[in-house]
Amino acid sequence: MRQIDLEKIRKDTPGVGTSAHLLACGSALMPQCVVNAIVEHTQLEAQIGGYEAHAKEVDKLDRVYHSVARHLGAKTTEIALMENATVAWCHAFYALPLKLGSRILTCEAEYAANYVAFLQRAKRDNLTIDVIPSDASGALDLDALQTMMDEDVGLIAITWIPTNGGLVNPAADVGKIANAHGVPYLLDACQAAGQKRIDVAELGCDFLSATGRKFLRGPRGTGFLYVKESWLSSLEPAMIDHFGAPWVARDHYELREDARRFETWENSYALRAGLGVAMDYADQIGIDLIENRVTLLADKARTLLSDLPTVNLKDLGQDKCGIVSFSIADKDPRQIVQQMAKSGFAIGASQASSTRLDSERRNLPTMLRIAPHYYNSEDEIERAVARLGKLL
Numbered sequence: 001m002r003q004i005d006l007e008k009i010r011k012d013t014p015g016v017g018t019s020a021h022l023l024a025c026g027s028a029l030m031p032q033c034v035v036n037a038i039v040e041h042t043q044l045e046a047q048i049g050g051y052e053a054h055a056k057e058v059d060k061l062d063r064v065y066h067s068v069a070r071h072l073g074a075k076t077t078e079i080a081l082m083e084n085a086t087v088a089w090c091h092a093f094y095a096l097p098l099k100l101g102s103r104i105l106t107c108e109a110e111y112a113a114n115y116v117a118f119l120q121r122a123k124r125d126n127l128t129i130d131v132i133p134s135d136a137s138g139a140l141d142l143d144a145l146q147t148m149m150d151e152d153v154g155l156i157a158i159t160w161i162p163t164n165g166g167l168v169n170p171a172a173d174v175g176k177i178a179n180a181h182g183v184p185y186l187l188d189a190c191q192a193a194g195q196k197r198i199d200v201a202e203l204g205c206d207f208l209s210a211t212g213r214k215f216l217r218g219p220r221g222t223g224f225l226y227v228k229e230s231w232l233s234s235l236e237p238a239m240i241d242h243f244g245a246p247w248v249a250r251d252h253y254e255l256r257e258d259a260r261r262f263e264t265w266e267n268s269y270a271l272r273a274g275l276g277v278a279m280d281y282a283d284q285i286g287i288d289l290i291e292n293r294v295t296l297l298a299d300k301a302r303t304l305l306s307d308l309p310t311v312n313l314k315d316l317g318q319d320k321c322g323i324v325s326f327s328i329a330d331k332d333p334r335q336i337v338q339q340m341a342k343s344g345f346a347i348g349a350s351q352a353s354s355t356r357l358d359s360e361r362r363n364l365p366t367m368l369r370i371a372p373h374y375y376n377s378e379d380e381i382e383r384a385v386a387r388l389g390k391l392l
């Protein structure tokens with residue numbers, strides 16, 4: 001298999017060498033080409049004006065939809081660009097017609113932002129939220145999901161990779177079950193995008209949301225929503241403006257035919273340009289190579305951490321991803337993060353309330369997270385764990 005050109009990749013990444021950044025699950029280091037795209041568009045706005053810059057670069061900016069679509073195996077008309085993953089997810093969720101009394105099925109690792117939206121709609125539309133139990137490995141239990149399916153299920157909405165650890169839920173198998181029952185399937189791919197291959201046909205999802213800033217290495221303030229074509233004719237966004245729904249007569253608006261009906265008129269075109277370049281950059285390297293290297297580095301971190309006496313690894317699932325979660329007995333995780341930062345290592349913490357169901361079930365404290373990306377070196381992992389060892 002082709003190898004990753006680590007030397008070139010590290011040269012492309014201005015943040016390499018500043019600190020050992022090991023938090024791609026938070027917000028990864030952008031490559032210089034992404035920064036350039038953002039700065040160039042901003043410069044153009046400064047020189048000729050924002051509207052004029054958009055008009056001048058409209059073809060290039062339109063190609064961002066192609067970049068996102070190609071990365072997902074989708075059509076450009078199925079993509080809406082958003083300012084983050086939560087807004088993308090909410091646009092799909094709040095647009096979905098759910099009959100009074102219907103059931104939402106979700107997973108134990110569901111992200112806080114999604115779950116509070118479930119709670120709001122459950123209250124408003126008299127819905128039930130049913131949590132699919134996990135199997136012995138900690139992943140969503142497919143057999144349990146099968147037995148939970150009935151005619152009242154209005155939506156399956158799960159997180160593919162949770163914010164709080166290495167678990168990878170069987171997103172494509174869930175898609176098969178959802179499709180077999182004709183139930184809409186909304187997939188949170190926020191932590192998967194940029195570290196795993198995404199093929200919406202294979203996943204069988206109707207909607208998929210993700211962010212730009214994490215493993216995709218795009219800028220903060222970017223995200224996107226995939227909406228399967230067959231939904232577009234029937235889905236009325238919960239919130240519209242005259243971009244997604246042009247005002248065509250005094251008493252009438254007409255929704256756009258593509259997924260951009262979920263967008264609004266004003267946007268950061270500089271950040272969008274950066275997002276497009278980030279996705280092209282990932283695709284040039286190759287997502288399978290990226291996934292292999294991320295897994296290798298994360299496994300290395302797990303192995304080294306498991307040798308430290310008071311460290312408890314917390315990752316669930318059989319095949320683990322690039323997020324390594326752990327706690328340290330008798331240590332305040334926030335203090336550890338600060339001490340590591342002082343020593344030149346960016347790691348993070350995940351609060352129990354970000355994934356409350358899982359945290360309560362496993363009685364989890366605030367956990368520490370290390371999430372290497374392919375630009376990290378083996379040496380950075382070794383040094384980070386060695387430093388942690390000195391803080392115990």
Ligand SMILES: Cc1ncc(COP(=O)(O)O)c(C=O)c1O
Pocket residue numbers: 084085086087111113159161162163188190191210211223
């Ligand atoms: C699994 C998961 N879903 C959704 C989000 C929300 O993403 P954003 O902050 O871009 O809205 C996050 C952010 O950490 C996440 O980890």
